[in-house]
Amino acid sequence: MCTHKPLVFFVIAFVTMPVLLAQNVSSRLIDAKTKKGIPYATVQYGENQGVITNEEGRFSFILEKDSLTIDSVYISSLGYEKIGFTLEQLEDSVVVVKPKNIELSGVYLFDKELEVDDIMRKVKERLPQNTNDQPVKQRYFLRQSIFGNIHKVDLGFEKSSIEELDKELIDSIAGVIPRNSYHYTEALGDFYKNKGEYKAEVLRAAELYDKKDIGSFEDLGKRMEAMFKQNVKKDSYLKIKSGLFSQKVQVDSILSDIEAEEAKELERELGKDTVSGLVDGQKRIFKELLSEVYYAEDSKLNVIDKSRKYKFTLDGYADIDENGVYVIGFEPKGSADFRGKLYVNIEDFAIMQIDFENLKNLRNFRLLGIYYRETVYRGTMRFAKLPNNKYELKFVDFSFGRWFRFDRPLDVIEKNKNVKGRRKQNELRLNIDFRMANTNKWELVVYNNTLIDNSQFESLKEDKSVKATYMPAYNPEFWEGYTIMEPNQAIREFTVEEE
Missing domain, CATH: 2.60.40.1120 (Carboxypeptidase-like, regulatory domain)
Structure with a gap:
């Protein structure tokens, strides 16, 4: 034994x-x-x-x-x-x-107690010194959630001389379009930033969505084009006149010699590099988020740049990362857009966190039957102090919501090169009324901010062969062994319904 x-x-x-x-x-x-x-x-x-x-x-x-x-x-x-x-x-x-109330006085030491206007003046004065401009590497986890809700789909059939594209088919297309869509992307990687230039290394990424969903005007156009193509002559092609969708759709194979130029154009469109899309997409998201940071030149969040438009109040004091901070509330004096809170470091007057939400639509656009509104703009941004005593993004929770309406006619023309004379064969006329709300939500966690030098940035070669793993249902084992932000209940329960 x-x-x-x-x-x-x-x-x-x-x-x-x-x-x-x-x-x-x-x-x-x-x-x-x-x-x-x-x-x-x-x-x-x-x-x-x-x-x-x-x-x-x-x-x-x-x-x-x-x-x-x-x-x-x-x-x-x-x-x-x-x-x-x-x-x-x-x-x-x-x-x-246990909750803890914000301190109103008495627990912080000051050389001189300041009024809120003096604090805000120092925030603006110190902004160049507190904002990092050195190259930096950021280990990050980024989750993007896109929620679409179609409020109305009326394809407005008026007339058709294309026998196959009749009112019954058009009504059926409108009836099968999903009204809600959900698209989640998660990525873990390293982001490199150097004076407006960006590079990314994606270590692992996943996408969860239903390929049948309609998330934009473009998706609606693709769905309609696909259904139209199934119902016309094989040697015909369609020309769609509206500005909503692509201008020409080849019905037969793109390898055929019918309207070769249009076929090549479509081939280029279909052949866009989806493999490299992940890395470029991550950089695009970072660029969008960085453009909305309060100190960015064109940021909508103009509470510092246009501080005269806001009323500030000193609401108390708190702690962030062992640092004492002023808690400053802000709201519009008149025509400004936001309210929220600033958390300002007592020692160096850096903004360590900003909470914000819009009080009205940020944009209302209407032209030739196209309507566009920016309806939601809210979130939280936190900043971490680097060894060079400057600050970089540490965390972002940001939601941006928009509403669209497309209300204008659309003509679908069937053409056939094999017919003598003018190639216009038949025509379908619609009067589309399409309305949709769309909200993007980004959650970014930066685990490490590491200062690097120019040579490290320049020598980095991006691997654009990396692509996201598609999941029709959430798989908790995908991130096993990795530290990420936990998914919420909606993501954990996400699954594509079988037809």
């Missing part, structure tokens, strides 16, 4: 090895009074190591072997007590945190 003990010991050691090498910690933060989840709280489990809770208060992280000896995990969020927990305490499915 004794001769088997080493073997038994080896098997036990082998089986338990993954536990010793790494530990997954997951839990949910809730408010002690309301019992609701605490969104976007900071969970720090080591020096320069931490995660952000999701909008439901859920979080998880991986402790590697060299981190298993940590004593405590610290949890902090504005409006709550900072508190430490042992790993054993975090094994519970729920962690309760």
Whole structure:
């Protein structure tokens, strides 16, 4: 019997090895009074190591072997007590945190107490010194959620001399268009920034969506084009006159010699590099987010640039990342667009966090039957101090909502090169009324901000062969072994319904 003990010991050691090498910690933060989840709280489990809770208060992280000896995990969020927990305490499915009121006075030391107007003046004066302009590498996790809701689809059949495209078919097309769409993209990677130039390395990415959904005018156009193509002569092509959709659609193979130029144009369109789209898409999202930071030149969030349009109030004091901050409320004096709060570092007058929401539509556009409104613009942005004493983005929760309407005629002309004389054969006339609301929500967590030099940035070669993994249903195993922001309930329950 004794001769088997080493073997038994080896098997036990082998089986338990993954536990010793790494530990997954997951839990949910809730408010002690309301019992609701605490969104976007900071969970720090080591020096320069931490995660952000999701909008439901859920979080998880991986402790590697060299981190298993940590004593405590610290949890902090504005409006709550900072508190430490042992790993054993975090094994519970729920962690309760007590609210803490914003201090109104008395706990911070000042060389001289300032009025709110003086604070805001110093914020503007110190802005160039507090804004990082050196090259930086950011390890990030980015989740983009796109929600579409079609309010109305009226294709407005008027007349048709294309036998196959009759009123019954047009009405059926309108009837099968999905009214709601959801598209989620998650990516983990490194983002590099150097004076307006951007590069990205995507380590892993996933996309969840239903390929049948309609998320834009373009999607509606593609759906209609596909259905039209199925119902006309094979040697015909369609010319759509509206400006809503592409101008020409080849019905037969793009390899045919019928209207070769149009076929080549369509081939180029269909052959757009979807493989490299992920890396370029991540850079485009970063560019969009950076353009909306309060100090960006063309940002809609003009609370600092147009400070004269806002009324500021000193609401109290709080702590962010061990720094005392002024809590400053702002609202429009007259025609300004936003209200919210600024959290200003008491020592260097840097804005460490800004909460904002629009009070009215930011844009109303109407021209020739096309309507466009920017209806939602709200979120939170946090900033971290770098070793050079300047600040970079640390966290973003940003929602941007728009409303569209397209109300104008659309002509579909069937042409056939094989017929003598004028090639116009038949025509379908519609009067489309299409209305849709669309909201983009971005959640960005920057785990590390690392200063780099110009040569590191210039020498980086992007790998554009990386692409996202498509998922018709959420798969929790996809991110196993990676530290990310936990998905919310809608993502966890997402699944494409079978036809």
